[in-house]
Amino acid sequence: DIQMTQTPSTLSASVGDRVTLSCRASQSIGSRLAWYQQRPGEAPKLLIYQATTLESGVPSRFSGSGSGTEFTLAISSLQPDDFATYYCQQYNGYFPWTFGQGTKVEFK
């Protein structure tokens, strides 16, 4: 199985900060990576797919980059709604498709 490693596990930040979250795959997955936001008590919400494509309706302060094994989610100016947990997911070919363990973005 492809392992997805997210760093850091927790990130402390303030409203208006630029933050970057990292995700590493244990083998190359091309661009077959998605990012999700999850708030407590809610299902994950798709933010980015194909590593860099912004899902419809998602604010442009979110952006994704990377390919192969190294990926980044950036939030250009953190808003109160953005304090949540973020997961990366690979969907490269064979099952199982796997998720990282998450990065929690919390108030500093």
Add this chain to the structure above:
Amino acid sequence: QVHLVQSGAEVKRPGASVKISCTATGFTFTNFYMHWLRQAPGQGPEWIGIINPNGGKATYAEKLQGRVTMTSDTSTSTIYMDLNNLRSEDTAMYYCARPHRGGTNAFDVWGQGTMVTVSP
């Protein structure tokens, strides 16, 4: 509006079985292979399996092979996930999800989740 509506929370004893439903509205159900995932408390989501609603062919995660069965009912746009011989480590929120409408395999629509608690 595109929605996936799941059945309600379940509490089960170890060794019992649970069957969860997921009903699709607002899109053509049979155009998508549908997925089940679960998320244990404090953990990332875990992929459980995929089903083709047309014909019902399913593929399951290796760790759940033999305990999980996925079925579909196209007349009601509903998929089901049956998990038997429940263990405490099966305690989790279970989600159905649809792959992206644009053809990529990210999940753009999720059910609201069904909490399954396995406790003596």
